[in-house]
Amino acid sequence: MILTVDGVEFSYNGHPVLRGINFAVARGEVVSILGNNGAGKSTLLKCLNKILKPQRGSVLIEDDALYRLNRLQIAQRVGYVAQKYESTRFTVFDAVLLGRKPHIKWEATAKDLEIVRRVLKQLGLEAFSLRYLDELSGGELQKVVIARALAQEPRVLLLDEPTSNLDLKNQLEVLKTVRKAAHEQNIAAVVVMHDLNLALRFSDKFLLLKNKTTFACGGMEIITPENIAGVYGVPVAVEKMGAVPVIVPLPV
Amino acid sequence: MRQATMENVPESYLKYTRRKLLMISLLILLTAVVGVYAINAGSADLSPAQVLMTLFGVEQGRFNVIIWNIRLPRVLSALVAGAGLSVAGCVMQNILRNPLASPFTLGISQGAACGAAVAIIALGAGSTGSTGADAVAINNPYLVTFSAFLGAMAATMVVLFLARFKGVTPEAMVLAGVALGSLFSAVTVVLQYFASDVQVASIVFWTFGDVSRASWCDLEILAVVTGAALFYFMANRWNYNALASGEETAKGLGVDVEKIRLTGMFLASLITAVAVSFLGIIGFIGLVGPHMMRRILGGDHRFLIPAASVAGGLLLLAADTVARTVIAPVVLPVGAITSFMGAPLFLYLLAGGYGRR
Numbered sequence: 190m191i192l193t194v195d196g197v198e199f200s201y202n203g204h205p206v207l208r209g210i211n212f213a214v215a216r217g218e219v220v221s222i223l224g225n226n227g228a229g230k231s232t233l234l235k236c237l238n239k240i241l242k243p244q245r246g247s248v249l250i251e252d253d254a255l256y257r258l259n260r261l262q263i264a265q266r267v268g269y270v271a272q273k274y275e276s277t278r279f280t281v282f283d284a285v286l287l288g289r290k291p292h293i294k295w296e297a298t299a300k301d302l303e304i305v306r307r308v309l310k311q312l313g314l315e316a317f318s319l320r321y322l323d324e325l326s327g328g329e330l331q332k333v334v335i336a337r338a339l340a341q342e343p344r345v346l347l348l349d350e351p352t353s354n355l356d357l358k359n360q361l362e363v364l365k366t367v368r369k370a371a372h373e374q375n376i377a378a379v380v381v382m383h384d385l386n387l388a389l390r391f392s393d394k395f396l397l398l399k400n401k402t403t404f405a406c407g408g409m410e411i412i413t414p415e416n417i418a419g420v421y422g423v424p425v426a427v428e429k430m431g432a433v434p435v436i437v438p439l440p441v
Numbered sequence: 442m443r444q445a446t447m448e449n450v451p452e453s454y455l456k457y458t459r460r461k462l463l464m465i466s467l468l469i470l471l472t473a474v475v476g477v478y479a480i481n482a483g484s485a486d487l488s489p490a491q492v493l494m495t496l497f498g499v500e501q502g503r504f505n506v507i508i509w510n511i512r513l514p515r516v517l518s519a520l521v522a523g524a525g526l527s528v529a530g531c532v533m534q535n536i537l538r539n540p541l542a543s544p545f546t547l548g549i550s551q552g553a554a555c556g557a558a559v560a561i562i563a564l565g566a567g568s569t570g571s572t573g574a575d576a577v578a579i580n581n582p583y584l585v586t587f588s589a590f591l592g593a594m595a596a597t598m599v600v601l602f603l604a605r606f607k608g609v610t611p612e613a614m615v616l617a618g619v620a621l622g623s624l625f626s627a628v629t630v631v632l633q634y635f636a637s638d639v640q641v642a643s644i645v646f647w648t649f650g651d652v653s654r655a656s657w658c659d660l661e662i663l664a665v666v667t668g669a670a671l672f673y674f675m676a677n678r679w680n681y682n683a684l685a686s687g688e689e690t691a692k693g694l695g696v697d698v699e700k701i702r703l704t705g706m707f708l709a710s711l712i713t714a715v716a717v718s719f720l721g722i723i724g725f726i727g728l729v730g731p732h733m734m735r736r737i738l739g740g741d742h743r744f745l746i747p748a749a750s751v752a753g754g755l756l757l758l759a760a761d762t763v764a765r766t767v768i769a770p771v772v773l774p775v776g777a778i779t780s781f782m783g784a785p786l787f788l789y790l791l792a793g794g795y796g797r798r
Contacts, residue, residue: 264694269694275690287683302454
């Protein structure tokens with residue numbers, strides 16, 4: 190297991206937000222965190238790179254206890270794509286080079302530049318490398334942000350709603366990129382998702398959150414009408430469109 | 442074609458970074474030329490060649506005193522203070538995530554002037570002992586600077602508190618800066634009622650910036666502080682770049698955001714305090730310098746920090762040269778000239794110009 194979460198409990202100003210969170214992720218796996226608004230999905234993600242520090246529980250990255258690492262050491266292991274990214278007057282190349290920051294001592298080396306080049310190529314962004322971020326479309330920008338996290342060469346990649354504000358084509362492309370990166374580089378990806386059908390299509394594993402704790406965790410077998418209805422409070426049917434499972438809310 | 446673009450990414454990128462370095466070098470060259478012109482300009486009938494020969498010690502003539510004791514300290518003061526104020530503004534805009542931030546617009550310069558006034562009147566560090574023409578001599582530059590720093594830090598603390606705990610908008614932050622500036626100016630005015638004529642003269646001087654005041658000793662302190670802060674800012678250039686992408690992104694990239702923010706504000710205030718102690722309040726350099734360079738070179742702090750400091754030095758030097766040559770022999774206050782440059786830009790930014798590109 191590349192990521193092991195054990196008994197994580199987090200409260201904010203005395204109000205419990207998360208309790209009893211347990212799950213583990215293997216190399217090459219994509220895990221979706223699913224749940225209603227306010228279920229604690231983003232909070233959980235931030236507990237996985239110590240932006241928030243849980244009061245209880247432990248997180249292991251390979252064999253390292255996350256909460257004993259300092260911020261720089263964490264950044265060398267965990268890449269984070271925040272929900273909000275400020276578009277600045279940086280070129281795409283500079284923005285992705287920023288992902289090398291945790292590894293750079295004083296100035297970027299030829300190796301850093303080479304990694305950036307490779308990631309840009311991997312995501313099909315080479316043609317944009319000298320464009321400014323504030324001239325990019327939403328989908329292009331999101332890919333750049335993911336490229337930046339990949340340039341970190343993380344072992345675990347955390348993404349907070351990477352597809353919100355994207356059109357259908359870009360949603361598919363971005364998630365395909367994430368899955369491909371996880372599989373090819375043998376790293377774990379933990380993704381907070383709102384769109385169930387996108388999650389179903391691109392994830393190997395699911396973590397369903399309800400009432401601040403784990404409702405269910407596992408592979409496609411836990412995606413049952415009962416579980417989904419239990420988490421979201423809406424009756425649904427789980428159908429198959431060819432090989433792709435689809436969740437359809439039932440008319441009430 | 443596609444293949445070629447791909448393989449050339451590092452090369453085209455290196456070319457792009459070299460172009461930025463070239464532009465910074467050109468800016469330095471331009472600053473040197475303006476510097477020689479500024480030493481040359483005036484009523485002593487110098488020629489640029491004589492200036493250069495005197496500077497390099499080839500000519501030991503009658504111009505030695507004028508150049509070494511009057512013109513050169515003035516030019517260097519303008520360069521160092523301009524660079525310091527500009528880089529302070531650049532870093533403040535980054536760590537407060539506020540394009541309108543600068544030592545002057547947030548009231549930090551006014552706080553420093555107030556602190557200096559307190560030291561002169563209440564603590565007797567000012568000119569009570571001085572005689573004759575130069576009424577504004579500082580007897581104890583360290584005490585005045587320290588007191589100015591306390592004033593600057595008081596303003597900085599309020600700014601940090603508002604930014605961190607109240608999450609105010611950039612515009613509201615500037616209003617807070619106006620309030621702070623007025624408050625500190627009011628304190629300075631009240632102090633004047635308890636001061637002797639000589640002391641009043643030296644306080645009034647703090648509200649009108651003037652780069653001709655610094656002695657070689659003042660200049661040394663100014664240069665050491667500014668140089669050390671500049672080194673720290675450069676060492677943290679990657680952190681500022683990460684912070685520009687958002688606070689959480691920066692944390693995810695291993696940046697200790699709170700530490701970077703506090704240290705940055707502390708050093709920016711220190712630069713401001715030293716500059717104000719020796720030269721008085723000079724507004725808008727911290728706004729114009731960084732914004733001009735951000736427009737030309739982009740927001741990458743690896744290049745923006747050195748570029749903004751050179752640009753700030755050049756701007757203040759140019760403003761001072763204009764101030765003393767435009768209706769010579771009358772010397773205008775340099776702060777008035779920098780306001781002529783800065784106020785329109787400030788209004789433009791306030792009107793939302795920083796959101797559009």
